[in-house]
Amino acid sequence: MIKSRKIAVVLPCYRSAAHAPNVVQSLPKEVDWIIAVDDACPEKTGNHLLDQCGDNQKLIVLFHQDNQGVGGATITGMKHAIDLGADIVVKIDSDGQIDPNDVKRVAEPIAKGHADVCKGNRFYDPRLLRQMPIIRLMGNSALSFMTKWSSGYWNVFDPTNGLVAIHAELFKRLPHDKLERRYFFESDLLFQLYLLKAFVQDVPNDVTYGSENSGISIAHSIPEFFLKNIRNGIKRIVLTYFIRDFRVASLQILVGIPLSLFGLIYGLATWVGNSFEGTYSSAGEVMLASLPIIIGMQLLLSAAQEDIMSSPRTPVHGSLS
Incomplete structure (x- = not known):
């Protein structure tokens, strides 16, 4: 052949x-x-x-x-x-x-x-x-x-x-x-x-x-490659899940990222504030920080699973010629 x-x-x-x-x-x-x-x-x-x-x-x-x-x-x-x-x-x-x-x-x-x-x-x-x-x-x-x-x-x-x-x-x-x-x-x-x-x-x-x-x-290339991969990754996700199509993974990303960020930022802010005051975080504060992170990460993992399963698996060159 x-x-x-x-x-x-x-x-x-x-x-x-x-x-x-x-x-x-x-x-x-x-x-x-x-x-x-x-x-x-x-x-x-x-x-x-x-x-x-x-x-x-x-x-x-x-x-x-x-x-x-x-x-x-x-x-x-x-x-x-x-x-x-x-x-x-x-x-x-x-x-x-x-x-x-x-x-x-x-x-x-x-x-x-x-x-x-x-x-x-x-x-x-x-x-x-x-x-x-x-x-x-x-x-x-x-x-x-x-x-x-x-x-x-x-x-x-x-x-x-x-x-x-x-x-x-x-x-x-x-x-x-x-x-x-x-x-x-x-x-x-x-x-x-x-x-x-x-x-x-x-x-x-x-x-x-x-x-x-x-x-x-390798030492000089990793920072450059890291930043350029981040750039391309964000472009790909936006194009794939929000411009060319909108599906379940799109919702999971939209909800998962804010939840994870809220939990992380709130948790760090609370921990730092309580540390300065010399007090322990309450059970409510721990739950308010950890629950959004857990739910957000679960949503993002589900979106990642769909992304992995969506890798192209069919040749397209025949339709381009």
Whole structure:
């Protein structure tokens, strides 16, 4: 089935001159185009590719005059792939961590019409987790949970994975000018895909952590990712439950948030006030603080359950073409 689809692989390149040529040479024969985007790389990875892989007729190297980030490089490559007539576009990192043969794994479900988008999942095999540095593992886990909530794709276990395949029709419908250009690109892409109700499928993939240097600092990225996920999460909830539709979960959110906030604020204010006066809170004050919190949290948990069950589960690319 995959042979009947034209597949383009997009390779964002930045400080990966030592690994990118091997990635290009290792890509499966089913790939029709390999589009490497040199994102103003100080190592001139694009030139290295032309020198070492220039005889590969599938290889196309594009150059950015200014660094745009991994998202900007990916968007440039994907747009070019669409112009070439690709049916499926696969983005893979150029640092050699991802097995190039996994391109077929993520493209296959889309080629068969089973999914609109496929994301790699590094966490399917516990043995692979031993290779991942503990700080990176903890950071990825935290970022993944935040992305699940902000994007609405609770079924995607590794949303920040750099291996992603997308049907051409879905990419055409995305607001390219609104997509994040840097490291938040992977998470922001899922948020935009949710607004199109695209079905995203998890696909197990292998990773190898070697001598490559990660361009992303977990310590510096978590605050930025946290704030941007909060932004996207609020946008998604407002659009999903109050603009595009209004349902039981909408009421649960409307009632649950004020109740929880009232109980929390009243409880803290009462506790602080009584502490200054050297008195204990009465049973009535405790109940007035705790009951709204309990009811509010129950309502919000019910809304969360509906949100989890509402993750898109049906491919839509057939209705877009």
